[in-house]
Amino acid sequence: MTRVLEQTVPVTFRYAVHFTHGLFQAHNPVLCTALASATGEPAKVLCVLDGGVSQAFPDLGARVAAYFAAHADALHLVAPPLTVPGGERVKQEAGWVRAVQDAIHMHGIDRHSYVVVVGGGAVLDMVGFAAATAHRGVRLVRVPTTVLAQNDSGVGVKNSVNAYGKKNWLGTFAPPYAVLNDLTFLTALEDRDWLGGLAEAVKVALLKDAAFFAWLEEQAGALVARDLEAMEYAVYRCAELHLAHIAGAGDPFELGSSRPLDFGHWAAHKLESLTGYALRHGEAVAVGLALDCTYGALQGMLPETDWQRVLRLLLALKLPVYVPELGTSAQDPADPRGVLSGLNEFREHLGGRLTIPLLTAIGHATEVHAMDADVLRRSVELLRDLHDQPRGASWLPTPTLAS
Template identity: 85%
Template structure:
């Protein structure tokens, strides 16, 4: 007998899920929710519903609407208990106990792998409930009902679920594709201006990476988007979600087994800034600052033209998104200091699994990847953004690539 024997196996797995765009999801006559969950065995499927408290505050009748919807479609759906309400915002990913509450409810109501957990809320609540569902019975069916721009166009349509730990964003998590995503665009009308605009940072991000024509559309429609034109926002959400889904399905690495994560453009600094501000800075706002930083760095490096750099900064500012926050300037000194934004590069490297890989623009709609960044140029980039922030409304500062 040989000293070593090996059996190798390849297990192909295909995931398929739909992202629906609708209005009035829980209106009794709307079949989208029922059809996305209804089984074929003739018995109503069991459903546990988790609600974001912030959404419930904005839509006080939502619980009764959900109850009425299930009553109308009792032959297909069974709500096992009144909706479980959890806090909204990043605190739900920070505070202990919320994952356990959801898992306790899954256990108490016998939610198995042929039942559903439905989560209605913003991206943080969807992340937390997705993590709870993804770790119960090794994964129960999750249906996401995102209620913010950022969740509908980005975080809610992907395959990741997570909570924060050890002072780091998304340190605990799973890759677990949802059973379905149901985007009710009516929820967006209740958003405050910060959340309405903040989610557009992800649209800018994916346009910069994937679609120059979409970037130009965002430039043209920035005034309408800021003025809360719902039809313009609906297009922005749809196209952004479409581009994210195309990348997830077609990149060859949907579960991030490698170290390349193009859709995390601008996120190494964004995640660190969120932590440094104790999450007072919303994710979309942090991404906007991260995009401004990385694009300024690429311009200083000579990778991105000054004209394209100006277009990026003009669009971010035109959408009323931040390009600088004090934590960026006051902490951009020692990369070994955990209170420095530059330490986010090492944390991002760990998050990737070893090798640092940062997407940088070479033109609008085109990007490349680098595996190291010059701290001196990063500090210069911070200085340019700080100067722009302090002198906003004055003529543009000239940006020059360093001499070779």
Template identity: 75%
Template sequence: MTRTLEPHFTVAFRYAVHFTRDLFTPHNPVLRLALSGRADEAGARVLCVLDAGVVAACPGLPARIAAYFAHHADALTLAAAPLVVPGGEQVKQEPGWTQRVQDAIHAGGIDRHAFVLVVGGGAVTDMVGFAAATAHRGVRLVRVPTTVLGQNDSGVGVKNSVNAYDKKNWLGTFAPPYAVLNDLNFLDTLGDRDWRSGLAEAVKVALLRDAAFFRWLEDHAAALAARDPAAMEHAVFRCAELHLDHIAGGGDPFESGSSRPLDFGHWAAHKLEILSGYALRHGEAVAVGLALDCTYAQLAGLLPERETRRVLALLRALELPVYVPHLDGAEQDPGDPRSVLSGLNEFREHLGGRLTIPLLTGVGQVTEVHHMDMALLRRSVQVLRELYGRNPQGATCQPLTRPAC
């Protein structure tokens, strides 16, 4: 005799994404309200983890955080002095950093009614999010992203990850944050490359979901590239809004299926990051991935040439790369892990099921394909190399620099 039980239930998730300035100024109530809304009578217990690059650019940050908590001591308690970890992909590449954060969670007595507050770029928020999601089966995470890409994309979503097996984001969790606090003042500390590279995600989501936003980006590209703060504030807010609309309303927030439209351009981008030894920023790699997939869509007869030209023109106006030499590696053999084309199979494996690639049929219009023609992909690389190979704008892979905070 066979008996079967099939429980069926749903779990609702809700979290706030706040946009503010001077988050750690004592009179700003955003942090206090975010952390104390559901705290017990003893107040919210908090472990802070800080990105070393942000601390270097803002050397007074640990003291400002301590002063904020002291001012709000009736509601907030620091569990320990802030833990400082390296910024950039190093922190996702070296597994010891995840253990360091978990050690601090344990030593600080951070339970599921306490908080981990992470301040940093996308790699740091990814790693700390993974550590928090695997401690006590998930402790509350509050993100304070400090980059354009963190505030408009990775920091506002539900994914956390680290790298493993020479693959991007191979280990990870789906765990929505408790809250996201975007302090727009942190964007002023970014070097030019990181200011611009996060805009690739804005171009991506505009191409997928909002033709009017794409036209706005075209109209304001010069201002954005010139670091106009008002233009960037709008771009960050609208990009975050579109990403959150998809997560909340797209029907598959934890990506259990094989369709991931927000990963447009990412099959090549993730591989390019690895092939460059992470010298390419994620946003720069996404820009190249968008250029490649749009060129492919045009050659495949899906996307009109004038629309491809608009995409490439906007990326270059934002001073983002559309071609890098890593596209030509290992003779473009999809079976060779040194080739960008091998990223297709790694992307399929990461999604599970059959290969599903989003491609454009127009600005704001997307379709999905389940096969990519290798000859046509090689031709797409050739087109980009012939047009832009002598001037791979934005792809200089210079070291990260930040102005002073």
């Protein structure tokens, strides 16, 4: 006789994404309100800072300490902030996860305490992984400091570090307790990071919102000129679209074989690895978007006029559409040194059969389960030719797809 016991475990996660200025100014209530303890006792907090952010804001550690001192009745900072390296290095070196876990252990951070992490996407990923694996998960409060982290990676449910030469190979699905976007941090970004994060805004607009894509076209000049008001809207709308997909698409923990918000990412992740992470994530995503849109247009899926709009916008935002490492796609798809091997790595990362989102129009996408290597190579050649052309204000992609 066979017996089966079936169990259903419904779990609802709820977290807020706040948008503010001057998060660590004593009069700003956002952080204190978000961490307020239901017991009436001061909430225990461990703070981790991105070293790059600390360099840009040398008084950040002192400001954090002063904020907690001003709210000592509600918050208890268990130690001076722990500083870790910024950038992809922190996800490459396993010792930093252990350093955060050691601090969680040393200072008695439990499931009713908080880890507050202030930094770019890589630091958020690493600290999130450490927090999710300590006590099977302690409360994580993210304070993203880059465009890309505030509009995409910082508002989602994933945490990760790199391993085996692959991006995000180790990780967890663990929603944050809260996300606090302090838009003031964006003012210190160098242009590469200010603009690079907009690749994710272009991506989600292409997938979800043609009107937002048109707004990005209209505001490209203002965004390049570092207009903060324009950037604030771009960050807010991009985050809103990402959150709507995470909550409403029915698969926030990626149990299926489809991952629409990773449009353009199969090539992007591989390009980051091939460049030793000299190519930043947003820049790699821009190249990945250009490649997949060109492929879709060559396959007759995406109208040529829409393809031209995509490339014009990427270039208007000073984002790359080609890098020399993309040329490695001419190699064998089984060769890990070539971009085409990223397709299989993408499939392995998610499991199941290969599923790639491609556009049918701006604001609309479909899925394919195979990509033609010869068409991909032609796409790369076309992007290389376009990259090499001189461009002016009235630039249009030529040669056309028919040439």
